[in-house]
Amino acid sequence: MGFGHAGPVRQSWRWTVALSWEERALRVRGGDADLAAAPVDIDGATYRAMFEAIFRHTADSVVLCHTTTGVYYEVSDLYCDLTGYSRSELLGQTSVTLRLVDPEGVRLRVEMDGVARLHGLYENRLTRKDGTRRWVEFSHQEVGPDLTLVIIRDITAVKEMEESLREMASMDALTHVLNSTNFRERAETMLVQWPDALLVVADLDGLKIINDTWGHAVGDEAIVAIANELVAAVGQGGLVGRLGGDEFAALLTGSTEDPAFTLRRVRNALAGIRLETIDATVSASIGVASGKLAYAALEQAADAAMYEGKRFRPHGR
Secondary structure: OOOOOOOOOOOOOOOEOOOOOOOOEEEEOOOOOOOOOOOEEEOHHHHHHHHHHHHHHOOOEEEEEEOOOOOEEEEOHHHHHHHOOOHHHHOOOOOOOOOOOOHHHHHHHHHHHOOOOOOEEEEEEEEOOOOOEEEEEEEEEEEEOOEEEEEEEEOHHHHHHHHHHHHHHHEOOOOOOEOHHHHHHHHHHHHHHOOOOEEEEEEEOOHHHHHHHHOHHHHHHHHHHHHHHHHHHHHHHEEEEEEEOOEEEEEEOOOOOOHHHHHHHHHHHHOOEEOOOOOOEEOEEEEEEOOOOOHHHHHHHHHHHHHHHHOOOOOOO
16 A cells, blocks of 8 residues: 555555544555655655545545454545444444444454454445445455554445345246245245144146147246235245146245135135136145144145045046
């Protein structure tokens, strides 16, 4: 960070900072031949001008703080914008005292690193003055005894994109419900909390006839219609996924209402669904299983009950 120095700087700069601009001085002790004779004392006004130039032209937020206590000595305008606090509100404070970051998270990070202070590059959630939260990336670099330069980059957009991609990867492309892998994983987790949940397996009746008669586009419409009705019937108290083809599953947890009521709504919803592109109604056969069983056993039982029901339905397949 050699201000106005174009040549290589191979020896660290040494900084000493007091509490006011008048008292602050930047001392450069250079062992490199390219540096001016050391020591060099820079008055407070020049020191401030140099830092203001850096803070103005950096694309990220910048903080200068005490290495061990984290007390802010100087902050950039971008950091003020990021946190929602003014410069006067930030100086003399720390990210913990202002509750910008979770103190417990900081403690765990320090323990994980095995050092007495934060260092290096890491990510955390930052809570702004207005209570909104942003994902940020911190980069700590010690620039002298008890003095650390922190660069803070807002990565909220990146995190939101990552979450969006994860969500897309977990969803079935046609119906926009969970795909089979993610449905089974989440259902296993939910069964730990709601061991008496009901598992419903639903299979579209007569899909082959639909495809042969009206084409696969209408068949896809029927599959989507079943998924939409199932999602609407299950509501917030359960989970819906596509197991494959024309087969769906729903876990009714009972977290918002008696699962028996939800099941009744599911049965009614899937009994007859009108399609938009043709004058036809489709339905689905369902099977239900419950009991304190692992998810795989519940699905097997519900699947068996569903196929048993299909035997007595015309054009069940």
